[in-house]
Amino acid sequence: MADSKVSPVPLLKDELDIVIPTIRNLDFLEMWRPFFQPYHLIIVQDGDPSKVIKVPEGFDYELYNRNDINRILGPKASCISFKDSACRCFGYMVSKKKYIYTIDDDCFVAKDPSGKDINALEQHIKNLLCPATPHFFNTLYDPYREGADFVRGYPFSLREGVPTAVSHGLWLNIPDYDAPTQLVKPLERNKRYVDAVLTIPKSTLFPMCGMNLAFDRDLIGPAMYFGLMGDGQPLGRYDDMWAGWCMKVICDHLGYGVKTGLPYIWHSKASNPFVNLKKEYKGIYWQEELIPFFQAAKLPKDCTTVQECYIELSKQVKAKLGGVDEYFIKLADAMVTWIEAWDELNPSDSKAANLPNGAQK
Amino acid sequence: MADSKVSPVPLLKDELDIVIPTIRNLDFLEMWRPFFQPYHLIIVQDGDPSKVIKVPEGFDYELYNRNDINRILGPKASCISFKDSACRCFGYMVSKKKYIYTIDDDCFVAKDPSGKDINALEQHIKNLLCPATPHFFNTLYDPYREGADFVRGYPFSLREGVPTAVSHGLWLNIPDYDAPTQLVKPLERNKRYVDAVLTIPKSTLFPMCGMNLAFDRDLIGPAMYFGLMGDGQPLGRYDDMWAGWCMKVICDHLGYGVKTGLPYIWHSKASNPFVNLKKEYKGIYWQEELIPFFQAAKLPKDCTTVQECYIELSKQVKAKLGGVDEYFIKLADAMVTWIEAWDELNPSDSKAANLPNGAQK
Numbered sequence: 073m074a075d076s077k078v079s080p081v082p083l084l085k086d087e088l089d090i091v092i093p094t095i096r097n098l099d100f101l102e103m104w105r106p107f108f109q110p111y112h113l114i115i116v117q118d119g120d121p122s123k124v125i126k127v128p129e130g131f132d133y134e135l136y137n138r139n140d141i142n143r144i145l146g147p148k149a150s151c152i153s154f155k156d157s158a159c160r161c162f163g164y165m166v167s168k169k170k171y172i173y174t175i176d177d178d179c180f181v182a183k184d185p186s187g188k189d190i191n192a193l194e195q196h197i198k199n200l201l202c203p204a205t206p207h208f209f210n211t212l213y214d215p216y217r218e219g220a221d222f223v224r225g226y227p228f229s230l231r232e233g234v235p236t237a238v239s240h241g242l243w244l245n246i247p248d249y250d251a252p253t254q255l256v257k258p259l260e261r262n263k264r265y266v267d268a269v270l271t272i273p274k275s276t277l278f279p280m281c282g283m284n285l286a287f288d289r290d291l292i293g294p295a296m297y298f299g300l301m302g303d304g305q306p307l308g309r310y311d312d313m314w315a316g317w318c319m320k321v322i323c324d325h326l327g328y329g330v331k332t333g334l335p336y337i338w339h340s341k342a343s344n345p346f347v348n349l350k351k352e353y354k355g356i357y358w359q360e361e362l363i364p365f366f367q368a369a370k371l372p373k374d375c376t377t378v379q380e381c382y383i384e385l386s387k388q389v390k391a392k393l394g395g396v397d398e399y400f401i402k403l404a405d406a407m408v409t410w411i412e413a414w415d416e417l418n419p420s421d422s423k424a425a426n427l428p429n430g431a432q433k
Numbered sequence: 434m435a436d437s438k439v440s441p442v443p444l445l446k447d448e449l450d451i452v453i454p455t456i457r458n459l460d461f462l463e464m465w466r467p468f469f470q471p472y473h474l475i476i477v478q479d480g481d482p483s484k485v486i487k488v489p490e491g492f493d494y495e496l497y498n499r500n501d502i503n504r505i506l507g508p509k510a511s512c513i514s515f516k517d518s519a520c521r522c523f524g525y526m527v528s529k530k531k532y533i534y535t536i537d538d539d540c541f542v543a544k545d546p547s548g549k550d551i552n553a554l555e556q557h558i559k560n561l562l563c564p565a566t567p568h569f570f571n572t573l574y575d576p577y578r579e580g581a582d583f584v585r586g587y588p589f590s591l592r593e594g595v596p597t598a599v600s601h602g603l604w605l606n607i608p609d610y611d612a613p614t615q616l617v618k619p620l621e622r623n624k625r626y627v628d629a630v631l632t633i634p635k636s637t638l639f640p641m642c643g644m645n646l647a648f649d650r651d652l653i654g655p656a657m658y659f660g661l662m663g664d665g666q667p668l669g670r671y672d673d674m675w676a677g678w679c680m681k682v683i684c685d686h687l688g689y690g691v692k693t694g695l696p697y698i699w700h701s702k703a704s705n706p707f708v709n710l711k712k713e714y715k716g717i718y719w720q721e722e723l724i725p726f727f728q729a730a731k732l733p734k735d736c737t738t739v740q741e742c743y744i745e746l747s748k749q750v751k752a753k754l755g756g757v758d759e760y761f762i763k764l765a766d767a768m769v770t771w772i773e774a775w776d777e778l779n780p781s782d783s784k785a786a787n788l789p790n791g792a793q794k
Contacts, residue, residue: 185546208724209639211601211693212608212623219625221618224611225640225674227724228717240572247573250585257582262573264580266629276634278570279586313586332572356589363569363588 081194081201085110088171088197091163094118094125100177101128107181107191111173114163116141118302119155136162148416151409156302158311160282164289164296165414171200172293173286175337182244182338185265195335196239196286199269203233204329206274213268213333237292237328238319241284242266243339248281250309250356251349254342269333274324277366280316284337287319291328294378295319297410300403301351307399308351313359314403317366322381325371354397361396365389379411386411442555442562446471449532449558452524455479455486461538462489468542468552472534475524477502479663480516497523509777512770517663519672521643525650525657526775532561533654534647536698543605543699546626556696557600557647560630564594565690567635574629574694598653598689599680602645603627604700609642611670611717612710615703630694635685638727641677645698648680652689655739656680658771661764662712668760669712674720675764678727683742686732715758722757726750740772747772 113133121137298311390404474494482498608623659672751765
């Protein structure tokens with residue numbers, strides 16, 4: 073598949089925004105400067121709007137705090153979480169670019185086994201520009217990568233792959249564990265650099281982490297809603313998970329691919345497991361019902377846009393999860409509000425949404 | 434999941450047979466001596482029975498040639514391929530052990546990135562003794578491995594996993610490509626050591642290669658039939674693929690897991706791509722119908738043993754693939770013969786097959 077290989081990797085600097093939910097760590101942008109400076113940053117401040125976020129010189133950025141979100145969205149601002157990094161999805165909505173990369177401010181540049189700094193963004197771009205292969209598993213992992221291909225027994229009709237909507241990167245050092253696992257294994261560190269990118273197969277769900285995540289906003293943006301978390305909500309730390317489950321069901325329906333693996337970032341700091349437990353404990357039992365729900369979710373054929381799929385999914389959430397807790401009724405309503413707000417801020421999207429494939433914009 | 438970790442790894446020397454389809458390469462067993470000598474070998478000679486296979490001193494082995502297969506199976510010997518390494522499955526049938534490891538004679542000991550010889554068998558045993566996780570994807574790969582675990586968002590009810598039936602190992606140096614890819618990329622070598630083991634998710638098919646493969650014979654043995662290949666057949670190099678697709682459908686139905694990844698062996702020699710093309714060309718277009726067939730195959734709930742599942746699958750093969758080519762009618766009949774022969778040689782299996790779980794033997 074030599075012709076599908078992406079080499080050299082384009083920078084895409086006019087087509088990609090970096091979305092960051094608050095920056096508390098002043099070293100963060102300095103460390104990423106060589107890689108991030110060419111890009112436009114969208115910073116979404118998650119807490120007190122009166123606090124000032126210092127952005128080092130030389131970066132091109134826009135910053136939104138809660139007052140901005142309220143002003144821009146009006147009553148629809150209710151769908152954006154407050155005092156929680158879930159607010160980052162507001163940045164996805166106001167971006168006008170094709171690609172989004174989102175990263176947490178406690179994530180630093182990792183080194184590959186040779187000691188070289190990993191350009192995480194470059195690897196995400198590679199992942200997004202290469203097709204994905206959700207319909208059949210390739211045992212040598214990403215078949216489009218240099219030095220690899222489809223192995224014997226891989227049907228030729230499936231070798232073109234499908235468009236990649238999401239690239240899920242991983243973390244060295246502090247693994248992304250839930251609070252109970254953090255409590256049980258406080259000293260565990262992820263030291264294993266697994267040199268692979270792979271497509272999550274169709275109909276398989278996974279836990280999508282928002283720490284180091286890129287996606288094609290044109291393909292899947294409206295599904296990347298991070299839900300209602302933080303202030304006034306009974307739940308935290310399920311924002312990215314929720315987005316991942318909704319997104320995967322919709323990608324499977326629309327025929328898009330989701331990749332996981334490279335690139336790694338260095339996750340510097342474990343969050344407090346006691347605080348996490350408080351945020352998570354309802355999620356830990358709710359997810360036992362959420363997973364079967366998403367595994368069984370089917371979207372009707374006439375849902376052909378992400379928006380249509382997402383609205384349909386919100387109805388199923390209300391009907392089938394409303395009984396689990398009233399929170400899901402509120403969340404289902406917020407899902408609808410989110411799509412309304414998205415379409416308001418992205419009017420060409422919402423018109424295009426009703427046109428046949430390929431006729432958009 | 435510290436209590437699920439397997440450390441140190443048991444040798445299982447009284448519970449594992451190594452099955453090898455002919456040994457043409459005299460260095461083969463010498464190179465593997467430190468790792469294979471504790472085990473019993475079953476060598477199944479694929480060609481001319483009058484040729485003598487030399488086994489170096491110190492190995493405990495039994496050797497079967499075509500005359501032996503004919504004598505032992507009588508008319509049922511028709512289900513065992515001749516002049517093709519697919520004959521190796523006869524070895525699975527005559528073994529009395531719980532685990533099988535099968536390897537080709539052009540596969541040598543590989544080195545890990547630190548330069549250390551890889552004990553492939555030890556890694557396969559680890560893979561087989563640890564549970565598999567086919568119902569949800571873990572982004573840090575095998576959650577039972579030291580230094581890893583289930584990540585945030587992984588449902589707790591799924592963390593016990595399911596029994597692992599198959600461990601599919603990979604190959605450094607010569608990748609397992611089909612003839613067209615071999616022809617297009619004669620110089621491609623697999624140099625990437627991916628330090629991961631992962632479960633192939635439920636309902637996902639993959640190309641199972643027989644070069645470096647281990648399985649739990651008690652759990653899945655009767656599904657590991659390598660079909661009709663070689664002398665007198667229109668097809669070659671689809672023996673392991675066929676077994677893999679049948680096996681995966683049955684594992685998904687019975688709730689067993691299939692792993693792929695580590696261990697690597699060193700695949701020394703590419704087979705002749707022109708010869709391979711002749712063997713494969715029908716398979717290359719047939720597989721376009723085989724894959725949708727296996728993807729759609731459903732087994733009825735009352736199929737509770739591997740034998741019952743396999744017989745049911747043979748009926749579906751005859752009904753749905755018989756129209757593709759008459760070869761599949763012959764193959765469907767051979768699948769039935771294989772099960773009859775298996776049950777004849779393994780009478781306690783076939784009785785146990787009708788007992789409830791846990792009551793076997």
